[in-house]
Amino acid sequence: MKKILFLTALLAIFATNGSLYGQTNKKNTIGAHFAFGDGDYGYPRNVLGNINYDTKYYYNIGVDYSRKLSKRWDFCSGIEYTYIDMMSRYMLDPNSQSIKEYSKFVTIPFDFKYNFWKFVYIGGGLSAIIIDSEYVGKSVGMLLGSNCGIGLDFKYEFDSSVVLSLNPYFRLNESFGRESHHTGFIFPQWGVRLGMGYKF
DSSP states (O other): OHHHHHHHHHHHHHHHTTOSSOSSOOOEEEEEEEEEEEEOOBOGGGTTTSEEEEEEEEEEEEEEEEEEOSSSEEEEEEEEEEEEEEEEEETTOTTOOOEEEEEEEEEEEEEEEEEETTTEEEEEEEEEEEEEEGGGTTEEEEEEEEEEEEEEOEEEEOTTSEEEEEEEEEEEEEEEOOGGGTOOOEEEEEEEEEEEEEEO
16 A cells, blocks of 8 residues: 555656656557456346445556547447456355355456546446356356546656556446346446556
């Protein structure tokens, strides 16, 4: 945690000194990221019969593409893999034991991001999701989802057009699944995202 706070403060200092966001007119960025944190994985309307899920942690890695549409607006896409580690317990049975489970999915987002107050952003959009979850017998399903979120966006751009970024954020993810097959999910998540990209 101390390392995360140190990196955030360091990039904020660079930004305050005007070293961020480069002076070029390059509008496209391609790169990769790693993110980790906590969340509250569950299901809309509790379709699995009062099962409580306790999220332990999540992480995701991905490849990103973004294009600056205007001074404030960005379009963001790419492909991202997410792994969620959690414990589940059947709440209607007082003698039930917690069981270790997981959920993992690949997401292809189509998002728009609005930037304001120099380092703050809000955003959201639709996503194509391929999910593989232990609780449904390791079955794989294709879903449509949505997300919205808010965060801080610290970036440092080198003369070579390489960009480093650090983003503390909160994001709400929800899928539009078939509840009878237990594939729909809702996942509020919060954490830190580290990225590296190239502007062109």
